[in-house]
Amino acid sequence: MNKKLFLPLIIFLGLVIAFVVQLQRNAQGDDPKALESALVGKPMPHRHMTDLFENKPLGSEIFQQGKPILVNVWATWCPTCYAEHQYLNELAKQNVTIIGINYKDQSDKAIKWLKDLNNPYQIVINDEKGALGLDLGVYGAPETFVLDGNGVIHYRYAGDVNEKVWTQTLKPLYDKLAGEN
Incomplete structure (x- = not known):
């Protein structure tokens, strides 16, 4: 009888x-949002890319602008993306170059979203099936990548970009990369 009571207690204590x-x-700083990316130091993947608004193919040159770029993965079904969208609009007003990847979403909903909430993106890539997201190793939206002027990925951030994340994490790297070009 004691063994039957003892085993659940041990399991419970192990879980605690x-x-x-x-x-x-x-x-101690083991942040689950700080996802390492196997693509850091490598060029941005670029297959399966079409423009959301014009449905035309896009090439890798969109990531090679000679200045740093934020690549933001977002979707209309993502409540966190809605929360970060206003701040992305503020960054765009500060001349931060942002390319959006509309991830696993319906084109008509995404276009309406951007018309209603303003469009902070220089270019919006339609990734309806998630192929580009798969190439990037996206876990879910939102995720943001920092690229240098040659289209090489330097950092990946999972979660919403807000003022704290921008000023403490992304902006220092963005400014450093801007100084190198």
């Missing part, structure tokens, strides 16, 4: 210990 250990790791 695992939970506490993960909380400690997060508190």
Whole structure:
């Protein structure tokens, strides 16, 4: 009889210990949003690219503008994307170059979204089937990549870009890359 009571207690204590250990790791800076990307240091993937508005093919030259670029993966079905959209509009007003990838979404909904909420993107790539997202290793929207002027990926951020993320994480790298071009 004691063994039947003892086993659930051990399992429960094991789960509690695992939970506490993960909380400690997060508190020490093991940020689950800081996803490493195998593509850091490599050119931005560019197959399966079409323009959202004109449905025409796009080439890799859109990522090679001689200045840094933010590539933002977003969707209309993503509530976090809605939350970050206003801040992306602010960045666009500050002449930050942003290319959008509309991820696993319906084109008509995406176009309406951008007309209603303003379009912070210089170019919007239609990734309705998620092929480009798959090439990028996207876990979900939103995700943002920082590219140099030659289209090489330097950083990947999973989550919404807000003022804190921009000023503390993305802007220093963006400014550094701008100084190198």
